[in-house]
Amino acid sequence: MDPNPIGFQHHDHSHCVADAVAAADRSCREAGLQLTPVRKRALEILLEEHRALGAYDVLARLAEDGFGSQPPVAYRALDFLTKHGFVHKIEKLNAFIACAHPGELHTPAFLICTTCQAVAEAETDPSHSLLANIAETTGFRISRAVLEAEGTCPNCLASEKR
Amino acid sequence: MDPNPIGFQHHDHSHCVADAVAAADRSCREAGLQLTPVRKRALEILLEEHRALGAYDVLARLAEDGFGSQPPVAYRALDFLTKHGFVHKIEKLNAFIACAHPGELHTPAFLICTTCQAVAEAETDPSHSLLANIAETTGFRISRAVLEAEGTCPNCLASEKR
DNA sequence: CCCGAGACGTAATAACATAACATGCACCAG
DNA sequence: CTGGTGCATGTTATGTTATTACGTCTCGGG
Ligand SMILES: [Zn+2]
Ligand SMILES: [Zn+2]
Ligand SMILES: [Zn+2]
Ligand SMILES: [Zn+2]
Helix, strand or coil: CCCCCECCECCCCCCHHHHHHHHHHHHHHHHCCCCCHHHHHHHHHHHHHCCCECHHHHHHHHHHCCCCCCHHHHHHHHHHHHHCCCEEEEHHHCEEEECCCCCCCCCCEEEEECCCCCEEEECCCHHHCHHHHHHHHHCCEEEEEEEEEEEECHHHHHHHHC | CCCCCHHHCCCCCCCHHHHHHHHHHHHHHHHCCCCCHHHHHHHHHHHHHCCCECHHHHHHHHHHCCCCCCHHHHHHHHHHHHHCCCEEEEHHHCEEEECCCCCCCCCCEEEEECCCCCEEEECCCHHHCHHHHHHHHHCCEEEEEEEEEEEECHHHHHHHHC
């Protein structure tokens, strides 16, 4: 079990938080959005952890840093970040995770390891999407899709075999 | 992918509840599972409604019928039904719905209309599954997948245009 | 008869999420 | 400058979803 997986590999974590926050900052400025202190801090928290956190986990850290301590503080920040694509909600876990591919418009797919709790965000090809095909044949117009899979990550599979 | 979502068409509802319950009964007997009165009634409730119900909605109806009135009563019945494929949980809605294609082993995909609340269950072709491909390239072993899309159903699209 | 597994019931609590309302501040029209 | 509007933030209170813990009953095998 491995505390720092992006995807399921280790990586040097030192710069990615700052980089991602800077990118979000830029992106918000361009779009006329306000990446306020709470929102920015919430994003940082998720990036630092690099895993799925519950809203109350985020809230506790925000409160430590002097922000409000009531649920709406966290939920509002997370709503903003989710709405604008900087963060995704993992429905299966009722938890939030920083987007691993921000900027691009995408429908993420998540792989959730039930052994080590790691969550990887995979890119999907929208044109080949299963759901897109279904939608086409049924006449349904999709606005948002959720793709999540629970299972065992490569690392934990390897450990099992030993 | 086999597109047969019974979700967005009207259909004669009179026999499908009894049929589905009978099928579940048979299936449980074969598998050595106990489809006890609470469990059977919970399944009936979901079939009768033919839509996604929250656990507490199911619980209220079970209580009306003389079963226990505390949350675990509903959650245990729903866990059983979900575990054995008679019912699916819609993660986006925190709600449960009777399986529209019971018996077959399948990974369902759900189309959720945000206008009329209808939920359709579509079959997916496991071999073309997006997630299966991702899993293959990353070495992740999938045990359960969640595929859900929010949007507008054909009926509501038609109404919009008028 | 005794035992263990599993189904069911209750009480209590945890975990997740939103409603409703008040304050402060930037911005702009008058 | 001033009043008003929009929006972000904060708080209190409450609503919704889910689980833990524990006692009872029943059914079968030894
Ligand atoms: Zn993403
Ligand atoms: Zn793992
Ligand atoms: Zn199904
Ligand atoms: Zn509809």
